[in-house]
Amino acid sequence: MDRKIIVTEDKSKTLLIPALNETYHSIHGALNESMHVFIHTGFNYLLPRKELKIFEMGFGTGLNALVTLNEAIQSNTSVEYHSLEKYPITLNEINALNFESLEHLENAVYFKELHKCNWGNLHTITPFFKILKIHEDLLSNNLADAFYDLVYFDAFGPGTQADLWTASVMRKMYETLKPGGVLVTYCAQGQFKRNLKEAGFAIENLPGPAGKREITRAIKPVYR
Numbered sequence: 601m602d603r604k605i606i607v608t609e610d611k612s613k614t615l616l617i618p619a620l621n622e623t624y625h626s627i628h629g630a631l632n633e634s635m636h637v638f639i640h641t642g643f644n645y646l647l648p649r650k651e652l653k654i655f656e657m658g659f660g661t662g663l664n665a666l667v668t669l670n671e672a673i674q675s676n677t678s679v680e681y682h683s684l685e686k687y688p689i690t691l692n693e694i695n696a697l698n699f700e701s702l703e704h705l706e707n708a709v710y711f712k713e714l715h716k717c718n719w720g721n722l723h724t725i726t727p728f729f730k731i732l733k734i735h736e737d738l739l740s741n742n743l744a745d746a747f748y749d750l751v752y753f754d755a756f757g758p759g760t761q762a763d764l765w766t767a768s769v770m771r772k773m774y775e776t777l778k779p780g781g782v783l784v785t786y787c788a789q790g791q792f793k794r795n796l797k798e799a800g801f802a803i804e805n806l807p808g809p810a811g812k813r814e815i816t817r818a819i820k821p822v823y824r
């Protein structure tokens with residue numbers, strides 16, 4: 601499907617799929633959204649743990665991976681980051697996104713390395729950040745039980761891909777999280793939140809980034 605590079609309101613770039621009217625991050629600020637939803641609401645919530653295993657649904661442009669690598673280095677946290685993607689972006693798109701020139705992101709220089717490492721193998725990018733990129737479909741891949749501390753659920757919205765936001769997919773996220781594990785997402789749709797509850801999560805509605813009223817943090821209870 602055809603994709604276009606766009607510049608968002610905080611000057612960071614992202615991709616738009618015109619046929620779906622879907623962007624990979626918010627038009628109100630891609631970097632700002634990534635920091636708010638995934639770092640401040642997810643990653644920082646789990647500090648001061650010094651080791652985190654993270655699963656990302658949708659590697660996309662690699663922006664969430666890059667901000668997480670940056671945060672791992674700055675907080676001295678050892679991160680093993682597994683990211684799933686069915687439709688990897690192209691080299692031309694990676695070059696045009698040019699996230700290594702992002703201001704205010706000290707370790708942006710690692711952007712290309714995140715993209716260069718091949719799919720299916722665990723790579724050490726820095727002593728604090730290892731990445732495994734998985735080229736598979738969320739609806740058919742297998743995930744280990746009680747393996748991750750944190751899930752970044754960053755699929756296209758339920759209006760576009762309803763099959764990725766169902767109670768059964770949320771149950772899969774629940775099973776792959778350790779007890780006490782956390783799922784964060786930009787989505788706050790009512791049916792989606794009911795699906796999270798049905799899967800067993802306790803949910804919190806939290807303020808969103810620019811242009812979005814609410815986002816969701818879901819927690820797998822320690823005792824059930």
Ligand SMILES: C[S@@+](CC[C@H](N)C(=O)[O-])C[C@H]1O[C@@H](n2cnc3c(N)ncnc32)[C@H](O)[C@@H]1O
Nearest residue numbers: 658659660661662663664686687737738754756
């Ligand atoms: C909102 S974008 C993710 C943005 C990404 N996290 C980033 O930092 O740029 C959603 C991603 O999910 C991917 N995707 C769509 N359907 C999928 C599926 N069934 N399984 C795995 N990935 C899928 C898309 O190709 C796209 O890269």
